[in-house]
Amino acid sequence: MDDDEAGRYLLGRALELAGFTVTMAGGTREGLELLRRQRFNLVISDYRMPDGTGTWMLKQAASAGLLEGTEVLIFTGSTHVADAAGLKILSKQRGTEPIVAQVLKLLGTPPPPAPQERAMARIKLVLYTAGRSPASLRALRQMKSLLAQYESAQVDFKVIDLAEGRPTSADEDHILLTPTLVQRSPLPRTWVVGDLEDTTLVADLLDHSGVERRP
Template sequence: MGVSEATRPNGQVLCVDDDEAARYLLGRALELAGFAVTTAGGVREGLEVLRRRRFNLVISDYRMPDGTGTWMLKQASSAGLLEGTEVLIFTGSTHVEDAAGLKIVSKQRGTDHIVAQVLKLLGAPAPRAAAQGQGPQESAMSRIELVLYTAGRSAASLRALRQMKTLLSGYEAAQVDFKIIDLAEGRPASADEDHILLTPTLVQRSPLPRTWVVGDLEDTTLVADLLDHSGVERRQ
């Protein structure tokens, strides 16, 4: 039995991808757009999540070690797990089999493009309720702005991404404005403003003074100090 639209939370997205870095980048981009994101690392895990919960949208990679995203979506549909749910295949593959009726988005277009497609499908998510004791203005305001500059899928860049993901999971996400800029896709003006010469480099852009942490962030003590000093609250 499916979940009705009246009882389904607004803006709930499931992202399924075996690539940890790609999964994190897409999930973070959607969270910054206001969506509530759940992730799964493969076809089997994705099906298990869908058996427990319903989503407004499922975004899946196509080719994964334990199967294809199209197979997963067909299994979920046959089991009645996708009633009223939009689906997208987000892939770097040039050939996608069994994709009749499915929307395909190329990974070559980047996360900004897929976020735009999600907004077209679902519209802007409803604002989340403010935390108890906080006004809406206070709860929506980030206390620190961090930018991580990476260079494609280099080993050091992937380590830095993993380290930041682990560290930030212990802090209130709404209080941290965290962006990832991949210089392999081009050099934006912000990279010159931040005087980026090496990657990976993490930059605290606000509050001032601007601070740089260069390297793969194997030791995140300094970054934790920056978060704590900026007043970012740790999760309980």
């Protein structure tokens, strides 16, 4: 659970790429409702959220018997975490790698899906962003909203934040401005520059690549 929508989405994508199934919530009340309906192997919560703290939520869940057999992890940028006795605390750091590493340490590497469950992505998209710039955040929100209309297994979508470093793929894709969305496959390679306020072109790329829309 995290009230930062962009940060929540990036962490969720990183965990999915590591092989985990992810369910996300934007606050403590929504998180508690999810825990009442479903059991999870791990709950990751931000400490400070608009409607309470992660520690409050986890204590409420534990007292209701909703966390039996469930690992819990609090991540925070705060120097003081109240009521955190017995909870694993991870300081917020740049990027998602420390949290993914902690999840792998707690749960181990998830088994690969059975061959019949694997799906071949029909399009590969990379969104290059620049930290928390307004344009980058808008582009990420627009992509999230658009991709929710399509079958996720048919889309290989990756977000690369150039504020965390410039990978070789950025040079291969000739990235000069951010945000920029690149269709890496199928060829020909296509670039869409800007905050993606109008996603018509991206929708056309998805449709022309044969990505199926959700019913």
